[in-house]
Amino acid sequence: MREMSQVVAGPRVVWPRGPAGFRALLLAEQLSCLDYHWIGESNRTVLCSGSDCSLCERGFQRRWKAYCPCLTSPSRPNVLEMTWSAVRGVVASMLDQPRFRGAEVSLRRTSSAPTARVEGVFIRRHVSDCLRPAFDVGPVLCCLFGRKPKVQLHDAAELCELLFSTEWEARVDNKGETL
Numbered sequence: 001m002r003e004m005s006q007v008v009a010g011p012r013v014v015w016p017r018g019p020a021g022f023r024a025l026l027l028a029e030q031l032s033c034l035d036y037h038w039i040g041e042s043n044r045t046v047l048c049s050g051s052d053c054s055l056c057e058r059g060f061q062r063r064w065k066a067y068c069p070c071l072t073s074p075s076r077p078n079v080l081e082m083t084w085s086a087v088r089g090v091v092a093s094m095l096d097q098p099r100f101r102g103a104e105v106s107l108r109r110t111s112s113a114p115t116a117r118v119e120g121v122f123i124r125r126h127v128s129d130c131l132r133p134a135f136d137v138g139p140v141l142c143c144l145f146g147r148k149p150k151v152q153l154h155d156a157a158e159l160c161e162l163l164f165s166t167e168w169e170a171r172v173d174n175k176g177e178t179l
């Protein structure tokens with residue numbers, strides 16, 4: 001638990017803070033994926049507004065994160081935040097069963113640096129019918145970003161295809177994989 005953000009009440013967004021990492025059991029069939037910009041000078045994250053985004057026009061890198069309702073120890077509902085590198089690792093290790101709901105995954109950073117790459121790996125599959133239902137991550141993302149972001153939903157099979165496509169590899173090479 002020391003690796004995760006402090007949980008007081010209700011689901012919070014959690015991500016690994018260091019190499020020890022933690023495990024999470026994914027509850028949704030699809031990930032809520034969104035683009036954002038990292039404003040280094042003011043140390044903040046701003047959502048990308050898409051085709052008319054002024055930050056894109058000003059040359060700020062567009063980065064990508066995915067969110068999924070999950071259970072973290074001890075069976076606490078939270079929202080797992082995954083970078084593209086984490087999702088890529090997860091889907092790569094579940095290629096024969098590309099399904100998020102019921103997947104127990106492990107996330108860790110490659111070092112204790114706050115910008116170190118996040119690695120994800122599929123651990124094992126739980127019987128998804130026995131799990132609690134998925135919940136909407138929208139209200140939690142509202143708290144995180146101050147408004148509800150426009151997300152794209154992708155299931156595991158779609159993300160397998162997307163994350164290993166030539167187009168995506170070209171895109172993420174210079175898109176800030178470490179945050």
Ligand SMILES: [Zn+2]
Binds near residue numbers: 050056062
């Ligand atoms: Zn943008």
